[in-house]
Amino acid sequence: MPGSKYSIFLLFAMLTISACEEDFLLLRPDFKPSVVVNSIFKAGKPWTVNLTYSKDILTSGSEILEITNAEVAVIEKNNGREIILRHIGKGVYQSDIYPPLPDKTYELVVNVPGYQVVKATSNAPQKANVVNIISDYVDQNTTKVNFEIKDNINNYYIWNFISSNPKNPIDSNFTGNPKELVTSIIKYKNISGYLNNLSILNENDAAAQGGTFSTNITDNKNNIDGQTETNPDETGITKRYLRLLTTSKDLYNYYKTVEKFTAADNHNSSFSHSPEIYSNIKNGLGIFAGYTEEFKEVK
Known part of the structure; x- marks a missing residue:
């Protein structure tokens, strides 16, 4: 009889553990990709910002998707000038006006629907002597x-x-x-x-x-x-x-x-x-640097 009670207890414990595992799998939150910024800038060259979503490494076949519906701007910090970047395809945003100047600080501002505002700040130093x-x-x-x-x-x-x-x-x-x-x-x-x-x-x-x-x-x-x-x-x-x-x-x-x-x-x-890998992107991943x-x- 004691052995029978032990067997019943063991069976109940196994069922409980299985139920917990099932609950854990069912309650696993859906993956929400992060906004990934890849952008370096050089004095005198066009502003270029590449935007993608991060992929879910736990899901087989997950791909990196381009962000094509963002609002992207660069702000020159010393005078507040806003430079609007336009989407030119494949998640690349670009502007030829007001290219970066050395020794100026710039802030990147990215608005993607459903996400917090993505920001980063950097500069392009003067050339070395x-x-x-x-x-x-x-x-x-x-x-x-x-x-x-x-x-x-x-x-x-x-x-x-x-x-x-x-x-x-x-x-x-x-x-x-x-x-x-x-x-x-x-x-x-x-x-x-x-x-x-x-x-x-x-x-x-x-x-x-x-x-x-x-x-x-x-x-x-x-x-x-x-x-x-x-x-x-x-x-x-x-x-x-x-x-x-x-x-x-x-x-x-x-x-x-x-x-x-x-x-x-x-x-x-x-x-x-x-x-x-180092990142200076607030509310996202990647790099914005000059x-x-x-x-x-x-x-």
Whole structure:
């Protein structure tokens, strides 16, 4: 009899647990995607903001959807000027009027039906004062480059080296896509298609009030993007450039966290913890950040 009572109790407990699990599944709140902002801006270039909804990673087949019905504006903080961005397709909002100016602070304001107002603030600093670029021959493929930055305030710098010639000039195309910008630096690919490997052992960024920096560049003239260049002189004289970005603190933090995220392994493993990517978006996800860019020839 005691055994029978125990069996009945065990059966009742199992049914109770099952019922609790069922209630939990039924009461699981519906997923509401967040507004994701992807926008970097550069002095003199059009305002470009990409808007999407975040996807539900717990639902198989979930996709990233573009936001096509938002109201998007950028406000110049020092005078209150409002710049309206128009949807040009595929979740991209753009404006050619009143492009960003260096040393100005801008606020992004996004209204999406059914969501709180999404906001972010950032700026594009003045270009750095780069002086005394000195290159020293190390070996057939390696050059050591020293350069000095003279600034009176603390700034955030990111740099790499690119190559250019008449057939492959420096690419001035600007998309406003932060992923493309960071990838062009992390993978050390120049933006005209040539490959100049920047030694992984060398730092290529700094948060400082100017200073002297040194790094090695490796010219793989026989291996450009994985292909052999049989007649390098056919395209004309190749020049090398120091590409220097002076970034807002927001863009610098974004770059550093993406770099850590890229270096981390097993992003999909339940036993690993992927580094969080920096975001300055209020009531949403993503990045809104400015920078200036310059190219200095390395001779």
